[in-house]
Amino acid sequence: MTIRVGIIGCGSIANQRHAPEYTNNPHVELSFVYDPNPDRAARLAERFSAKVADSWEYIVDHPDVDAISDCSTNEMHHVITTRALRAGKHVLCEKPIATTLEGAQSIVLAAAESGTVLMIDHNxxxxxxxxxxxxxxxxxxxxxxxxxxxxxxxxxxxxxxxxxxxxxxxxxxxxxxxxxxxxxxxxxxxxxxxxxxxxxxxxxxxxxxxxxxxxxxxxxxxxxxxxxxxxxxxxxxxxxxxxxxxxxxxxxxxxxxxxxxxxxxxxxxxxxxxxxxxxxxxxxxxxxxxxxxEHQTNSGVIDAFVETIRFQGKPVVTGEDGVxxxxxxxxxxxxxxxxxxxxxxxxxx
Ligand SMILES: NC(=O)c1ccc[n+]([C@@H]2O[C@H](COP(=O)([O-])OP(=O)(O)OC[C@H]3O[C@@H](n4cnc5c(N)ncnc54)[C@H](O)[C@@H]3O)[C@@H](O)[C@H]2O)c1
CATH class of the missing domain: 3.30.360.10 (Dihydrodipicolinate Reductase; domain 2)
Structure with a gap:
């Protein structure tokens, strides 16, 4: 089973952790990346052989995407992650889970109702x-x-x-x-x-x-x-x-x-x-x-997220932990x- 992943937000954490660790995982294909700054998306896509999407909605609604990493800025997590979970995607959401408790709770509810994996990157x-x-x-x-x-x-x-x-x-x-x-x-x-x-x-x-x-x-x-x-x-x-x-x-x-x-x-x-x-x-x-x-080593977070999806386990950091x-x-x-x-x-x- 290959897990097809999209990365939303192409900043430092996407470049230094998510994209390289997905690429090194044999069960993953990095399909799409998106960033409102098109140069950043293009650079990440080229470096890791992915396609650039025109919007984050395109990725979360895409039938051939199984999971996303939400590497957007903090105020967007509850918008992107909630919508992705409701679209049936597994989500690895960067920390903090959200900027408000209401936003965080909307994420946890969406995960519970969709039955997909939600993990927060408290690495x-x-x-x-x-x-x-x-x-x-x-x-x-x-x-x-x-x-x-x-x-x-x-x-x-x-x-x-x-x-x-x-x-x-x-x-x-x-x-x-x-x-x-x-x-x-x-x-x-x-x-x-x-x-x-x-x-x-x-x-x-x-x-x-x-x-x-x-x-x-x-x-x-x-x-x-x-x-x-x-x-x-x-x-x-x-x-x-x-x-x-x-x-x-x-x-x-x-x-x-x-x-x-x-x-x-x-x-x-x-x-x-x-x-x-x-x-x-x-x-x-x-x-x-x-x-x-200055020195990013393999965080193990991406592998843990992928294993949770593959074996339908409980993530090491749950949405409730994020809340x-x-x-x-x-x-x-x-x-x-x-x-x-x-x-x-x-x-x-
Ligand atoms: N777990 C960790 O150890 C760790 C470490 C660093 C950052 N983070 C988290 O990762 C997230 C990203 O941080 P970073 O360090 O990559 O920041 P960054 O400033 O390097 O990059 C942020 C990126 O998000 C993009 N962005 C802005 N609005 C967006 C939107 N609406 N949709 C999609 N992308 C958007 C920006 O254009 C930028 O490229 C933050 O939530 C941060 O807290 C976690």
Missing amino acids: QRLVAAHEMARVLLQSGEVGKVLSFKTNFGHKGPEYWSINASNSTWFFKKDRSALGVAGDLGIHKVDLLRFLLDDEISEVSAYAGALDKKDEQGKPIEVYDNMVCILRTASGAIGTASFSWSYYGDEDNSTILYGEKGMMKIFANPDADIEIIKSSGERKHYKVGAIQTN RALEIIQAAVESAENGKSVSTLPKHG
Whole structure:
């Protein structure tokens, strides 16, 4: 069975992850690509031997397309992904699932009613060190997790976007909506849920547009830095920091402090995972580096999506996971705006 795929949105993530990983998957034919910027679509199509479509609707309605990757900008996800699901296509939707809860819920409902696969690209779950960390945590290596610290920061999307400039959509409120929180933070709240197998129940946050300027030289409309304090349903407390102004190097580290020791993930250059027990015993695991903006390795996301379609399984990141991550990030933004802690327990039914 060959799965015929269309990619909607031909920016950096399509170029660096979706198109190459589909091309490397033996069960996939990359059929169509679309971007409102025709040059970007033409370049991607030429590089990966696909056809250019004149509209995204052409792809989602095409009878010979089985699945799509929604790599459009954030404000379009709920429009494109909902319509594609309702047209019977399987969808791998980029994160954040949507810019509003209503949009996210329309996607989840469309997936439930169509019976097709919906997966959200919270790729951090598929990073080998994170998969292994979850297994080690579940086997009790550091005991019950009491506290945690997770960070995700790099020098900013104006260095990553296909429009590598300070006019990038990532800096516009009506398109990115949630700034660094929806770009990087959403990965980390999803990762915490995955690693801890727990729900985030409460968040308090500080945030600001501390550094980035738009094309007029004014501070950008969305936050470029956010620091959160989080509580989980089982009572752990920890911090999460997200930044577009970590100059010099990326930070994608997570540290979990348990009753029997600590686990450091991507926090020691000599070990992807380091466990330090209260006895002083140290264990180092080398399982593979995480992707960085400069160095994209195979994310495993595309293969996981294809396998889910082929074997009619449950995706490793569901639409509901996408909704939960969005709810937590929206609560963090609300807390930063109102100066109060906000409950993040599920609001959806
Ligand atoms: N999962 C991850 O690790 C990860 C990493 C980067 C980006 N992303 C997400 O991927 C999406 C795309 O980001 P990017 O980094 O490729 O941005 P980008 O700026 O490099 O590219 C965005 C592309 O979307 C196109 N676009 C704009 N409006 C569109 C529309 N109506 N229909 C189709 N395409 C449209 C633009 O022309 C542009 O080519 C965003 O939602 C972003 O949050 C996810």
